[in-house]
Amino acid sequence: MVLHLYTLKEEKVAKGKILDSTTEARVKEAARAVFIRKGYAATRTRDIAEEAGINLAMLNYYFRSKERLFEIIMFETMFGFMQKMALVFNDEKTTIRQKVEVMIDTYTDTLIKEPNIPLFIMSEIRNDAIGFLEKLPVDKMVVSSYLVKQYKEAYNKGLVKEPNPLNFIINLMSLVQFPFIASPLIKKMGGLSDKQFNDFMQERKRTTIELINTMIK
Amino acid sequence: MVLHLYTLKEEKVAKGKILDSTTEARVKEAARAVFIRKGYAATRTRDIAEEAGINLAMLNYYFRSKERLFEIIMFETMFGFMQKMALVFNDEKTTIRQKVEVMIDTYTDTLIKEPNIPLFIMSEIRNDAIGFLEKLPVDKMVVSSYLVKQYKEAYNKGLVKEPNPLNFIINLMSLVQFPFIASPLIKKMGGLSDKQFNDFMQERKRTTIELINTMIK
DNA sequence: AAAAAAATTAATCAAATGATTAAAATGTTT
């Protein structure tokens, strides 16, 4: 009955077991689903156990505590979120306009599949009991990105009016993420079903790209 | 030791007592502050009592339960939020452009003072244990607004490209509200202090108005 | 001033909840 380290577990998984069938993986996947749907404070460890279809004790056996499990989920989620962004931002082969297009297109698709991620991230960062924000180099990621370099050049050439690239990035994020954050409200406002909402978001890609592109000559 | 009704309390307040000095009012004000800062699930009734500087039992004495107290706060917050919107939307004396300007200006000012309201509303609507969204006629408010009427006319005259007024309204809300929802992230990204962030939002008013106005000829 | 009502406090309760334990079951190694 020795409680092994998490790293030992990883080794075992790496050996070739089907990740999703492992109890550990099921707990983690259930935790991800419930945490993202309800937030840290509102989820009970029993909710996770139930969602995973396992005994409650297994959660603590594999992850020691609710908080440690949450840290793993939160870190992975934020990391994935940022990595996706960084990849587009730092592509030296694309123009600003192409980046805008790719960002809006791929982000919308991602969020149609996982619509609760933005609200989850923003909510959990608000409390930030653990201090994720400090650990994540979002500032470096933006300031030293290729996109910002491109944007500054474009500004110097008079191709964009707005001098602050932060405004540009915020507009981009706002227009894509906010509709998902406010999705229950928007569905109600427009009388949209889930399906209709997703179709609406698909169509919105084009108008959003157009709107952002008015910032760039 | 009779527990009086909430309405009786109101009468008393109406008699002329200074609202903020009443224990009941202090509990409510503290509840508003804590609920909006941390969300329903993360706040303990003891947090509220401490913030109000009163005995925990007073919360239940005046408001019966955490849930009932929350309902009052949530309803008032959402109502205020919508009323402010409806007032601008239904002003028959202003043009669309003027409405855009007023919306962005006043909303930004409001959110600089109460930056956590959008995230609070969106978070609590997500769970929606009580069913606020059903009770609130957001759909009617938008569809039958004077702004939507104006917008449709403008579309018929070829003054706007985008046929769906929902897209227009979402863009407006996104650009104003999202920066506050994501404020910790944005502060980190831009290396901004609280003061710098607020100044940034003030400046952003102008560029946001410009951006939205590109949708209207 | 006496009586009644309302407000407040400290102590306590009951349920929920995160976590642990000891035993049982399953899997692995020798």
Add this chain to the structure above:
DNA sequence: AAACATTTTAATCATTTGATTAATTTTTTT
């Protein structure tokens, strides 16, 4: 197969937390 290690289960613990109670103080009414 025996011994050992790992995984799983059911029961239980300890703390947190929303709520209540009974007594006390303060305010209002008569």
